[in-house]
Amino acid sequence: IQGWLSHEMNPSVTATVKLGQNGKESGLGGLETAEVLFQTQSLTYSKIRGKWLVLAIAMVRFYMEKGTHRGLYKSIQKTLKFFQTFALLEVRIIPTSVLVTGVQVSSRIFMVWLITHSIKPIQNEESVVLFLVAWTVTEITRYSFYTFSLLDHLPYFIKWARYNFFIILYPVGVAGELLTIYAALPYVKKTGMFSIRLPNKYNVSFDYYYFLLITMASYIPLFPQLYFHMLRQRRKVLHGEVIVEKDD
């Protein structure tokens, strides 16, 4: 039962209680560990936010110089891949639901590595810009929120942004992702990439084309759940409502 005596939905407080328990009965030692971890956490958050800012600036500059989004993906792909994969660590660092974060991180990794990286023809699609912009703005807002929360210095507008921007950004991001996958379908079907056909000696088959169709379909149950989860968080945090949630 981690942090079951926390008294507020505030990441910094939850973190304290968790660390206190893990430090067992080590009194002062426990507290020092807590502070060091705090600083590491807030530093990590601001570093991550910094990288997303760099990405955002790179994207804006590219567009201003070239006047087109073509080739944009190519120029930022290394940075993007690096910390989308790095985001795997997030699942352990960020004190939100493991399932929600897990779904989000895996869908990002899926998009970056299994779609845009592997299917070159779709890198110049407009829909790619759509989800890149959505992700960038979301992440900058989110990590600013975490950084400032930990430092106990949270300007209201950052909290406001964190719990309101998503209302537009989530659907925009999802639209970008779905349109990109849809654009990739003809190419996948034609090349038969990532697929195994019968007969083979392990008696298994895999069709990436149908896998993508199923993935697109899975957005239908998954996206509303994530969206309503954020809406409930929003009501709780911004309007102080007490909401009884079903068990995760």
Add this chain to the structure above:
Amino acid sequence: GKHVEILDAKTREKLCFLDKVEPHATIAEIKNLFTKTQGKSLKDEDVLQKLPVGTTATLYFRDLGAQISWVTVFLTEYAGPLFIYLLFYFRVPFIYGHKYDFTSSRHTVVHLACICHSFHYVKRLLETLFVHRFSHGTMPLRNIFKNCTYYWGFAAWMAYYINHPLYTPPTYGAQQVKLALAIFVICQLGNFSIHMALRDLRPAGSKTRKIPYPTKNPFTWLFLLVSCPNYTYEVGSWIGFAIMTQCLPVALFSLVGFTQMTIWAKGKHRSYLKEFRDYPPLRMPIIPFLL
């Protein structure tokens, strides 16, 4: 002492009221007091006098939600794979191309696999009806949907490839199949022996718990090394089946099953250790010496 009130974090309802808590008590000690009062669920047989409560006993009611009997769940989840596999084996229309409808595989191993798979599930059904003695009568209703999806889904996935017109028989041919069949048969016998031994441990209608020990049946000698040899033999059966069919989905099913059974075995092992002071120290939960 102080009064401490513990509320549910989500619903804010009062869960527990502790009076006479020492001011210098740590949170750990308070947690202990709390869990002691909430405690494990009481059994039907428990006597009021013997419970660790004061002059007033507070019993906590927990709504477990819609329930379904274990027997019903087991019968449903095992009948599915038996039936579904046969649909693929007989190449019922709309699964493979129309030219294959109701045709038969030319590979011996495919027929053998059908016999083994069917035997396995018939055995499970009969054991559910005549062998097993369940400690709990019911489980939550949603489990039947979860369990059936798992069993039926994997059965269909495996059966599709094994009975496919383009199925490729094992690389090492008859040798591989014979070895695999031997493993499978031995493990099925072993698994059944353990189920019988566990049944004999507990008289009909009773809920007593005893440490299982090896009997005259050599298959039960695995009790010397593991707490849950039934799971050990079950994993062995599926490994045998995987080698026999050389089918990756079977291997994956074995892996997932192994993972789940390991979790159960560890739980059972832990509760044996807690309940019996004289529990044999050599025993591991599921794999001798290892796991």
